[in-house]
Amino acid sequence: MSTKADQQDAQVPSDTVLIVGSGLAGLVAAFELTRRRVKCIILDQESAENLGGQAFWSLGGIFCVDSADQRRWGIKDSRELAMADWMNSARFDRERDDVWPRQWAEAFVNFATDKMEKYVKARGMTFLQVGWAERGDGRASGHGNSVPRFHLTWGTGPEVVRVFAEPVKKAAEEGLIEFKFRHRVDEIIKDENGRAIGVRGAILEPSDGLPRGVKSSREVVDSFEYFGKAILVSSGGIGGDVEKVKKAWPLDRLGPKVPENFVVGVPAYVDGRMLEITKDAGANVVNADRMWHYTEGLANWNPIWPNHGIRVLPGPSSLWLDATGKRLPAPLFPGCDTLATLKHICSTGYDYTWFILDQTIIAREFALSGSEQNPDVTGKSYLGLLTRIFGGKGPVPVQNFMKHGKDFIVKDNLEDLVQGMNELAVTVKGPELDIDLIRKQIDDLNLQLANNFTKDAQVMLTDNARRYTYDNWTRVAKKHSLMDPKHGPMIAVRMNLLTRKTLGGLETDLDSKIVKPDGERFAGLYAAGEVAGFGGGGVHGYSSLEGTFLGGCIFSGRAAGIAMAKEVLDKEVLPEDVI
Numbered sequence: 416m417s418t419k420a421d422q423q424d425a426q427v428p429s430d431t432v433l434i435v436g437s438g439l440a441g442l443v444a445a446f447e448l449t450r451r452r453v454k455c456i457i458l459d460q461e462s463a464e465n466l467g468g469q470a471f472w473s474l475g476g477i478f479c480v481d482s483a484d485q486r487r488w489g490i491k492d493s494r495e496l497a498m499a500d501w502m503n504s505a506r507f508d509r510e511r512d513d514v515w516p517r518q519w520a521e522a523f524v525n526f527a528t529d530k531m532e533k534y535v536k537a538r539g540m541t542f543l544q545v546g547w548a549e550r551g552d553g554r555a556s557g558h559g560n561s562v563p564r565f566h567l568t569w570g571t572g573p574e575v576v577r578v579f580a581e582p583v584k585k586a587a588e589e590g591l592i593e594f595k596f597r598h599r600v601d602e603i604i605k606d607e608n609g610r611a612i613g614v615r616g617a618i619l620e621p622s623d624g625l626p627r628g629v630k631s632s633r634e635v636v637d638s639f640e641y642f643g644k645a646i647l648v649s650s651g652g653i654g655g656d657v658e659k660v661k662k663a664w665p666l667d668r669l670g671p672k673v674p675e676n677f678v679v680g681v682p683a684y685v686d687g688r689m690l691e692i693t694k695d696a697g698a699n700v701v702n703a704d705r706m707w708h709y710t711e712g713l714a715n716w717n718p719i720w721p722n723h724g725i726r727v728l729p730g731p732s733s734l735w736l737d738a739t740g741k742r743l744p745a746p747l748f749p750g751c752d753t754l755a756t757l758k759h760i761c762s763t764g765y766d767y768t769w770f771i772l773d774q775t776i777i778a779r780e781f782a783l784s785g786s787e788q789n790p791d792v793t794g795k796s797y798l799g800l801l802t803r804i805f806g807g808k809g810p811v812p813v814q815n816f817m818k819h820g821k822d823f824i825v826k827d828n829l830e831d832l833v834q835g836m837n838e839l840a841v842t843v844k845g846p847e848l849d850i851d852l853i854r855k856q857i858d859d860l861n862l863q864l865a866n867n868f869t870k871d872a873q874v875m876l877t878d879n880a881r882r883y884t885y886d887n888w889t890r891v892a893k894k895h896s897l898m899d900p901k902h903g904p905m906i907a908v909r910m911n912l913l914t915r916k917t918l919g920g921l922e923t924d925l926d927s928k929i930v931k932p933d934g935e936r937f938a939g940l941y942a943a944g945e946v947a948g949f950g951g952g953g954v955h956g957y958s959s960l961e962g963t964f965l966g967g968c969i970f971s972g973r974a975a976g977i978a979m980a981k982e983v984l985d986k987e988v989l990p991e992d993v994i
């Protein structure tokens with residue numbers, strides 16, 4: 416802790432930058448600052464084991480446009496197509512609060528086209544493949560990715576963290592960085608002119624030995640104050656606090672009522688406290704009602720953080736039914752339009768749905784989001800990868816969920832399957848399912864699968880996916896009837912709502928400088944990453960194209976690092992566009 420004498424010294428304008436939050440956005444900013452020889456103090460409420468924050472747990476998917484990897488897979492992408500997809504998904508419509516988000520969106524798509532791939536590859540990252548997330552709402556002018564753009568990092572989240580953490584740790588060895596773990600910031604200190612000059616907070620008791628991601632104690636053992644010439648808030652979103660999510664729920668768009676039950680897709684430290692603290696200091700928070708939560712969440716049978724949920728990244732073939740057993744309407748198929756699906760689910764009055772599939776589909780099409788759920792890609796094991804693709808059983812973590820997950824029912828026939836679904840539904844006071852309705856919908860779908868032609872939009876979508884070589888090899892099951900015993904057993908999966916990302920946040924300009932409610936800049940104060948809505952207070956508008964969160968942390972953290980270095984050094988040390 417800094418002593419009183421230290422604090423007086425520290426109040427003398429210094430050349431040090433304070434970074435609150437050692438997640439990806441904070442690390443990227445620290446990387447940009449220290450490569451310009453600017454000193455930083457990085458404060459985080461968690462321990463050193465948690466360096467990298469959520470990014471460590473991530474799948475490592477990054478949104479790039481017209482990349483070498485896309486071209487290798489025969490994907491013709493362009494700035495124009497990506498910009499149109501982004502704007503059609505974002506649907507910016509707020510005169511005041513979308514001013515900066517719109518500019519960030521344009522700048523981000525340009526960065527994703529011109530520099531993202533080069534920037535991360537220059538740090539040592541490589542991509543395994545390009546996935547096709549958010550396949551869209553079926554309209555050229557609607558939501559979604561027209562082409563695959565989700566560049567999966569070889570090594571997943573830990574690799575994304577590594578390539579920025581390593582140079583930052585090296586800078587620490589050189590004396591450019593001081594880490595202050597278990598330091599929880601509770602207040603931003605301002606001078607008499609309103610400039611942010613420091614942070615104040617509590618030192619939490621050590622959490623040594625507690626594994627990464629596990630909820631840690633909030634027992635306070637001491638207090639601290641640190642001062643710096645510029646301060647970056649990079650403290651993440653609100654997804655770990657379900658009550659905050661419920662409070663921000665946009666009933667006008669996702670009503671009629673706030674869902675009761677969620678599984679939680681982020682660690683407990685994603686608590687959103689710092690958003691309030693920064694607002695109280697005078698920053699502007701915009702678009703807080705825009706969030707990105709998933710509709711395919713599983714209760715983790717082996718949880719790390721409280722109420723831990725895992726998101727399924729589904730391929731396109733499963734039959735998706737609402738809680739009453741009715742098929743979701745077109746184009747709400749697996750992997751197409753997260754928010755439209757969420758809206759539909761909310762309109763049913765229940766907060767879960769059902770996937771119906773079989774062994775062939777689960778083996779080929781089910782992937783789970785998260786580094787620990789993909790040990791083959793995380794561990795960079797080609798053998799593991801080949802076993803996943805050709806082993807016929809699916810990834811080992813999926814097999815474990817089938818064995819231990821409470822949301823899974825695996826049976827040899829439809830009667831037993833629906834009975835199992837009804838037994839599970841009773842436990843959450845859900846409606847009883849009608850086997851005849853479910854059988855009819857399966858029969859109708861199977862009739863459409865027997866032909867090369869179809870009127871069923873999901874079958875068309877699946878055929879379209881097969882035209883993408885990577886999907887055809889690894890992500891789409893061979894066409895077959897859903898109740899064919901050769902492809903059994905039959906499987907039903909209850910899909911819960913899962914909290915994840917905060918799309919709104921602290922309003923910032925293109926230098927990641929915080930904007931105040933009157934539009935003035937907040938002297939000395941910057942924000943990056945999820946707390947800033949991944950740039951501007953909401954670069955995504957209403958909807959994301961995926962891979963845009965890690966990408967948004969990299970882009971906004973980089974902008975903050977470069978701008979803070981300029982402010983501290985008063986001169987350019989490295990060109991702004993250096994890769």
Ligand SMILES: Cc1cc2nc3c(=O)[nH]c(=O)nc-3n(C[C@H](O)[C@H](O)[C@H](O)COP(=O)(O)OP(=O)(O)OC[C@H]3O[C@@H](n4cnc5c(N)ncnc54)[C@H](O)[C@@H]3O)c2cc1C
Nearest residue numbers: 436438439440460468469473476600651944945962964965
């Ligand atoms: C399982 C999972 C899979 C994902 N997969 C992808 C993907 O494939 N692609 C993609 O684009 N995105 C993905 N994401 C989202 C992405 O990882 C996050 O949005 C991003 O990493 C957020 O980074 P951040 O730096 O803004 O915040 P965080 O990673 O949340 O870090 C914030 C840090 O600030 C600290 N902090 C907070 N408040 C305080 C305080 N008051 N004082 C001190 N410290 C504080 C926290 O302890 C934390 O360490 C995934 C997320 C998860 C959880």
